[in-house]
Amino acid sequence: METKNIMIVGVGGQGSLLASKLLGHLLMEQGYDVKVSEVHGMSQRGGSVVTYVRYGDKVASPVIDKGEADYIVSFELLEAARWLSYLKPDGQIVTSTQQIDPMPVITGAAVYPENLVEKMRAAGAKVDALDCLALAEQAGSSKAVNIVLMGRLSHYFDLPEEAWQKSLEAMVPPKFLELNKKAFALGKNA
Amino acid sequence: MKQLMLGNAAVARGLYEAGCCVISSYPGTPSTEITEEAAKYDEIYCEWAPNEKVAMEVAFGACLAGKRSFCAMKHVGLNVAADPLFTMSYTGVNAGMVIGVADDAGMHSSQNEQDSRHHAIASKVPMLEPADSAEALEFAKLAYELSEEYDTPVLLKMCTRIAHSQSLVELSDRVVPETKAYEKNIAKYVMMPGNAKRRHPFVEERTRKLTEWAETAPINRVEMGGTKLGIITSSTSYQYVKEVFGDSVSVLKLGMVNPLPVKLIKEFAAKVDKLAVVEELDPIIEGHCRKLGLEVMGKDVLPLEDEFSQNLIAAKLGGTVHTGAALEDAIPPRPPVMCAGCPHRGLFYTLSKNKCTVLGDIGCYTLGAVAPLAAMDMTLCMGASVSAIHGFNKARGAETEGKTVAVIGDSTFMHSGMTGLANIAYNQSNSTVIILDNSITGMTGHQQNPTTGYNIKGDPAGKIDLEQLCKAMGFNRVRVVDPYDLKACDQAVKEELAADEPSVIISRRPCALLKYVKHEAPLAVDTAKCVGCKNCMKIGCPAISMKEGKAHVDNTLCVGCGVCEQLCGVKAFHSTKKEG
Numbered sequence: 134m135e136t137k138n139i140m141i142v143g144v145g146g147q148g149s150l151l152a153s154k155l156l157g158h159l160l161m162e163q164g165y166d167v168k169v170s171e172v173h174g175m176s177q178r179g180g181s182v183v184t185y186v187r188y189g190d191k192v193a194s195p196v197i198d199k200g201e202a203d204y205i206v207s208f209e210l211l212e213a214a215r216w217l218s219y220l221k222p223d224g225q226i227v228t229s230t231q232q233i234d235p236m237p238v239i240t241g242a243a244v245y246p247e248n249l250v251e252k253m254r255a256a257g258a259k260v261d262a263l264d265c266l267a268l269a270e271q272a273g274s275s276k277a278v279n280i281v282l283m284g285r286l287s288h289y290f291d292l293p294e295e296a297w298q299k300s301l302e303a304m305v306p307p308k309f310l311e312l313n314k315k316a317f318a319l320g321k322n323a
Numbered sequence: 324m325k326q327l328m329l330g331n332a333a334v335a336r337g338l339y340e341a342g343c344c345v346i347s348s349y350p351g352t353p354s355t356e357i358t359e360e361a362a363k364y365d366e367i368y369c370e371w372a373p374n375e376k377v378a379m380e381v382a383f384g385a386c387l388a389g390k391r392s393f394c395a396m397k398h399v400g401l402n403v404a405a406d407p408l409f410t411m412s413y414t415g416v417n418a419g420m421v422i423g424v425a426d427d428a429g430m431h432s433s434q435n436e437q438d439s440r441h442h443a444i445a446s447k448v449p450m451l452e453p454a455d456s457a458e459a460l461e462f463a464k465l466a467y468e469l470s471e472e473y474d475t476p477v478l479l480k481m482c483t484r485i486a487h488s489q490s491l492v493e494l495s496d497r498v499v500p501e502t503k504a505y506e507k508n509i510a511k512y513v514m515m516p517g518n519a520k521r522r523h524p525f526v527e528e529r530t531r532k533l534t535e536w537a538e539t540a541p542i543n544r545v546e547m548g549g550t551k552l553g554i555i556t557s558s559t560s561y562q563y564v565k566e567v568f569g570d571s572v573s574v575l576k577l578g579m580v581n582p583l584p585v586k587l588i589k590e591f592a593a594k595v596d597k598l599a600v601v602e603e604l605d606p607i608i609e610g611h612c613r614k615l616g617l618e619v620m621g622k623d624v625l626p627l628e629d630e631f632s633q634n635l636i637a638a639k640l641g642g643t644v645h646t647g648a649a650l651e652d653a654i655p656p657r658p659p660v661m662c663a664g665c666p667h668r669g670l671f672y673t674l675s676k677n678k679c680t681v682l683g684d685i686g687c688y689t690l691g692a693v694a695p696l697a698a699m700d701m702t703l704c705m706g707a708s709v710s711a712i713h714g715f716n717k718a719r720g721a722e723t724e725g726k727t728v729a730v731i732g733d734s735t736f737m738h739s740g741m742t743g744l745a746n747i748a749y750n751q752s753n754s755t756v757i758i759l760d761n762s763i764t765g766m767t768g769h770q771q772n773p774t775t776g777y778n779i780k781g782d783p784a785g786k787i788d789l790e791q792l793c794k795a796m797g798f799n800r801v802r803v804v805d806p807y808d809l810k811a812c813d814q815a816v817k818e819e820l821a822a823d824e825p826s827v828i829i830s831r832r833p834c835a836l837l838k839y840v841k842h843e844a845p846l847a848v849d850t851a852k853c854v855g856c857k858n859c860m861k862i863g864c865p866a867i868s869m870k871e872g873k874a875h876v877d878n879t880l881c882v883g884c885g886v887c888e889q890l891c892g893v894k895a896f897h898s899t900k901k902e903g
Contacts, residue, residue: 144657157327157489158327161325161327161491167490170489172487173355173356173432173768178661178662178687179659179661179865193562193565193566194559195455195490195559198633198634199646200645200646201645201647211657212657215654215657217647218646218647218648220648221645222647222648233865233877235657235658236657236660236693236863237655237656237658239865239868240694240860240863243653243655243656246650246652246654249652252650252651252652256650258648275879
């Protein structure tokens with residue numbers, strides 16, 4: 134199988150690490166070769182962060198380049214737009230509609246662009262946008278946005294529900310499992 | 324059983340399987356997780372040392388005593404530890420010793436982009452360079468065999484993309500070699516001129532032997548494919564080359580980057596029409612090829628700066644370049660910022676307000692340089708703030724003494740700020756040094772240090788008292804402030820700058836991200852009271868923005884530190900804490 138590419142993008146501190154761990158486990162269990170590339174250090178302090186997940190028969194590069202992503206999973210709208218050029222021409226964006234102003238917007242040096250979902254669609258991208266923060270809060274914690282997004286992403290994968298559940302159980306601490314299962318279902322069925 | 328493992332965790336696993344017994348490191352992105360992961364194996368003694376030089380010397384002591392040892396650091400950390408490295412090359416080892424060094428091409432979290440291979444060449448120490456997690460594990464084990472067989476420390480070079488990528492590994496059991504006997508050997512281990520002179524020829528002979536090993540070593544691997552182009556490469560560059568070209572080109576994949584083979588490279592070059600070297604940063608393999616008289620493509624087409632990627636290789640060497648759509652709108656950048664509730668914020672606001680010249684240092688607080696605070700004038704390397712303020716004030720005297728400060732974190736101060744402080748105490752410049760004590764090593768993700776009172780496993784440990792230390796050095800003026808208290812900060816900075824003797828301010832409050840730190844309820848803005856003056860925006864808090872002309876607090880980010888509240892002239896902020 135040709136290598137498939139998933140990018141997880143967001144703002145440092147939003148919990149993309151758990152999402153990539155879950156995907157890594159899921160895809161490895163399916164028997165694929167997997168590489169997951171993360172960012173640590175300074176950019177995690179509220180900066181733009183990206184994680185690359187690649188899987189297939191044999192994966193070489195640990196990173197995803199422009200025009201290569203089959204999926205971009207985004208925790209924040211501006212970040213989806215920032216990484217748009219990394220999406221394949223027929224790729225799918227799954228994004229939370231949450232907006233977090235970056236410091237240049239806060240200080241007034243830049244403006245947060247409007248109508249990003251429509252603009253990304255106009256640029257040819259398939260965009261699935263939903264209010265993941267509201268769904269996460271409905272599940273019991275604003276921190277569960279990552280799992281809401283994973284639930285939504287599962288929609289586009291031809292994998293049995295049990296496989297996702299098994300990876301959730303393996304990667305999420307037991308005391309948060311029920312909450313996260315709820316978050317997953319809310320994302321999936323939204 | 325196969326496991327998905329971070330490159331750094333795979334190094335730690337390799338150390339474990341190789342029977343490594345002692346590890347001493349200083350944290351530094353992207354090397355930190357090697358030691359953190361190794362500390363999870365109870366069989367290995369692990370510690371955070373105050374700096375990389377100490378760490379390397381601890382590891383040397385352990386290998387001298389007969390146990391396999393290790394130390395890890397980032398590329399710039401190897402500069403700090405270069406002193407022991409260069410002479411350990413002469414002494415060699417007793418039990419095996421391996422040094423992990425992680426480069427950061429692209430500077431994801433670094434102040435420069437230096438290429439550690441220069442240190443390997445200059446110190447004449449062999450260097451291995453893995454290209455994924457499986458190799459990271461395997462090479463860590465191989466490094467001990469080479470170390471003991473060739474009587475040398477061995478450098479294991481990681482880079483951000485190998486260190487921080489997960490890929491599949493296979494695990495084996497731990498095998499601990501028998502402890503080597505310690506025997507006194509003055510000629511080998513006491514490096515005074517007469518002995519060192521006799522050791523130098525050994526070093527040159529060792530390099531000759533290692534070059535011979537490199538000619539046939541399985542980790543230097545030829546993968547013949549199409550012969551129109553032959554590419555010599557290593558590390559993550561190898562992965563990009565395979566991604567772009569697959570088997571359509573031939574590849575010489577080097578697992579050992581110092582010393583480099585001669586015959587192997589010449590033979591490979593003879594089998595292909597055109598030869599190219601793909602290596603990030605400096606043209607080291609390329610320069611070697613040129614010395615061998617080979618015609619080679621390299622830095623004439625590929626950049627000396629930044630990371631590579633598959634599209635870059637494709638564009639420069641003739642593969643398929645992928646492109647994607649883009650929006651017409653300018654996408655505002657999202658640079659890293661101090662977190663909401665960061666204790667550094669109040670102090671930097673004070674320095675900004677007092678228009679201080681701020682000589683900075685390495686840590687989260689380097690973000691004090693970012694707008695709107697922009698309260699930093701210099702950042703160079705670990706500890707430079709404290710040494711440089713002394714030079715700055717000696718050069719200009721009273722002109723600068725009253726408005727210049729050095730800022731340095733608790734961990735960085737322990738690393739190499741203390742010696743600079745000793746210089747101020749000794750040579751008496753009227754300098755003010757501010758220690759930003761957030762009770763942890765923050766930037767690298769919360770490692771303990773000698774001032775925190777805990778060791779790498781989180782168990783109680785020795786604790787250095789910063790106030791006592793500064794006083795013992797001869798400082799009469801040492802005071803502690805809470806950076807959440809803007810009035811107290813302002814008073815302390817003004818008074819210490821005005822004093823006519825050297826002084827230390829300790830700005831003390833634990834990092835807001837520490838698990839044990841209890842947060843207050845988020846604040847909210849009474850929009851009826853807010854006059855939209857933007858005073859609260861001066862601190863650059865990511866939780867505060869302007870919505871329709873009024874200040875707005877993001878309650879998912881705010882930790883209720885109350886610094887913004889102190890700037891509000893109309894008392895528009897209030898706590899969302901429920902009464903009773």
